Amino acid sequence: MYRPTVLHTVITALLIMVFSTVPLYGKDDKIVTPKEFGTYIQTTGGLKRIVPNIVQDQNGMLFVESNKPAVYALKDFEYFVLYGPQNMEVLTLNPLLFLQASPLGKPQYMFGKNIEFTTQKKGNNLYTVKPKGLMGRGYFCLWIEDAAWDFVIE
Numbered sequence: 578m579y580r581p582t583v584l585h586t587v588i589t590a591l592l593i594m595v596f597s598t599v600p601l602y603g604k605d606d607k608i609v610t611p612k613e614f615g616t617y618i619q620t621t622g623g624l625k626r627i628v629p630n631i632v633q634d635q636n637g638m639l640f641v642e643s644n645k646p647a648v649y650a651l652k653d654f655e656y657f658v659l660y661g662p663q664n665m666e667v668l669t670l671n672p673l674l675f676l677q678a679s680p681l682g683k684p685q686y687m688f689g690k691n692i693e694f695t696t697q698k699k700g701n702n703l704y705t706v707k708p709k710g711l712m713g714r715g716y717f718c719l720w721i722e723d724a725a726w727d728f729v730i731e
Contacts, residue, residue, distance in 0.1 A: 608699045614661030616719060616726040620653040627726040630718070640676050641718065643684045646727045651714055654730055657706040663721055665704060670694050673716040673727060688720065
């Protein structure tokens with residue numbers, strides 16, 4: 578009959594401790610602080626800045642005019658990084674839906690139903706925003722008060 582020695586017991590205990598803690602040290606979730614305040618998309622190639630757009634109000638209808646938004650590949654998208662003094666309590670992530678063309682012929686888009694997300698504070702005025710579930714293709718925006726950062730994921 579096999580009788581474990583003290584050495585075998587210690588080795589087994591160490592192996593159990595190592596294999597149970599290794600998953601805790603997965604991919605490093607350290608965020609690099611951008612050089613300037615702004616809104617960014619974290620892609621596989623690094624941080625890419627998103628240009629803000631103005632939210633307009635016409636007879637109670639809130640919309641943005643498309644102004645050649647940045648385009649990102651779905652396979653490269655990871656999450657959003659917001660850096661700067663922002664009111665995170667009013668942040669929303671929305672799809673943009675075609676409304677009408679402006680008198681000058683520019684397409685206008687209204688805000689669709691909010692997409693659920695999680696926000697984590699990573700430092701002083703530094704936040705990550707990750708959609709719950711999978712992000713699909715389409716025209717989207719992050720919206721805080723009077724500014725919307727619109728972008729396309731294809």
